Amino acid sequence: MLKISENNFYTGDKSPLFTASLAKTIREFHSQIDGYQPTPLVSLPRLAEKLGVKSILVKDESHRFGLNAFKVLGGSYALGSLLAEYIDTDISEIDLKTVSSKLDKPLTFTTATAGNHGTGVAWAAREMGQKAVVYMPRGSSNISVDRIRGLGAECIMTNVNYDDTVRLANQTAEENDWVLVQDTAWDGYTKIPTWIAQGYMTMADEAIEQSWDDYNEKPTHVMLQAGVGSMAGGVLGYLIDKLGPGNFNTIITEPEAVDCIYRSGTSAQGDIVNVTGDLNSIMAGLACGEPNPVTWQVLRDCSNYFASVDDGVTATGMRVLGNPLQNDPKVVSGESGAVTLGLLYKLCSDVSNKALVEELGLNEDSVILVFSSEGDTNADRYRDIVWDAKY
Incomplete structure (x- = not known):
């Protein structure tokens, strides 16, 4: 199931907490750590052709410091x-x-x-x-x-x-x-969550540099997954400053069982809405019911669309990335990493979504940037999904 809603609270206002100049300073800090190197940004031209878009660029975070994830x-x-x-x-x-x-x-x-x-x-x-x-x-x-x-x-x-x-x-x-x-904040506790979200800008700074240097392209669409929204807000804040508001569309995606960002973005006033209960989803890294108020301001002001999807969407994304079309590179992506690619595939491969695809501006001129935020951090579950078609 796919639920996608336009953000009625969009202003495009930049945040002073997330800027391209600060991202450079933070990347310099990361670059002095032993083992640092930019993670790959891979292009999937055959998949892009199949889905009717110009380019699909995937930032593969399974290579980050040997830890298989961006965090x-x-x-x-x-x-x-x-x-x-x-x-x-x-x-x-x-x-x-x-x-x-x-x-x-x-x-x-x-x-x-x-x-x-x-x-x-x-x-x-x-x-x-x-x-x-x-x-x-x-x-x-x-x-x-x-x-x-x-x-x-x-x-x-x-x-x-x-x-x-x-x-x-x-x-x-x-x-x-x-x-x-x-990596989430509350009254009296904002400084450390802000530092954490700012740290994720290194990933975005690498991606934009690579997209231009390696492929001579800049994204027209950025698809970001959210739990509390720290990564999504940090990356989006950077991109709004780096690329400028109005120059790309952003879709923020969550598991439907834990879609606190989606519910907040579709609320009457754009206020934070928490989700309670068991918070069950195979996307464990996104199974968070309370948005980070620091980055929620960025997501509210700068996201174009909010999406809520079932677990089958990310399972599809894992299988598509792990079993590429001829000559496309393989990306091993975990449950929380593949949801955006899964959403893109579901949108563009199903003719019943034609009107929605047009509304999102996905066409032959689109360059879509997604972040595969983790690899097979749970190898047994990865095989259950990719080999045995679970979910």
Whole structure:
């Protein structure tokens, strides 16, 4: 099922929190980390031809620092900013390998995660010689738990949903004098979530540079997936500043079971609407019921459309990316990474969507940019979907 609604609150207003100049500074921070290199931006010309568009460009985040997902960009920049603040220096002076020597004792960072964010925080804490305690909601993958523990962090599975796990992590941090590193915000807690969302701009800055240098193209359409909306808001804020409002269309996509951004964007006043309950979706990284208020302002002001889709859409995207048409490169994309490509495929391959495709401006002149935000972070589930046609 596809639900797509136009954003009636669009203004195109730029956010001072997300700019191309700041993205350059943040990318410089990431570039001094051992193992940094831009992740690939691949073109799928055969698929573009089949779907009747000019180009499909896929940013493949499965190659990010060997962690199979983009989230480490936000976590590492937030931890670097925290440590710079703690020792009263500029982040440009932070060397991950030596910063621990400037502290009397390691700090303990804690977070709640569906998997990838916690992995990024655990990895960054390890690289910086600090400690990490990661909480995961009920039903989380044991594979994710083991991966986080393998990075030296303590990982605790809770018996509550994601948003309640965030509250538990916050409470525990306050009780133990730990530092909460969470990618959503609330009253009195905005600085760290803002740093995390800003960290994701490195991914967008790479993509725009690659789209021009490698393919001599700029996107006319950008499709972004959202959980709390930190990645979507950070990337969109950067793109609005870099490319200018009105120069591309954006579709923000979520799982229908957890579509808090969609409900907020289609509410009467454009106010935040939370989704409660079990928050069940195979898109675990997007199964968040409460939007980040920092990035919601960007999504409300600068998104053109909001979409809510069922799990079958991302399953289709995983299969299409993993089994490409002749000469197109293969992209291994996980459940939270493939939803936008799945939506594009469903839209353009079904003639019943013709009017909607025209409304979205998808045609032979369209250059579509999507972000495959994770690889097969759960290899067993990936095979269930791609091999055995689950969902």
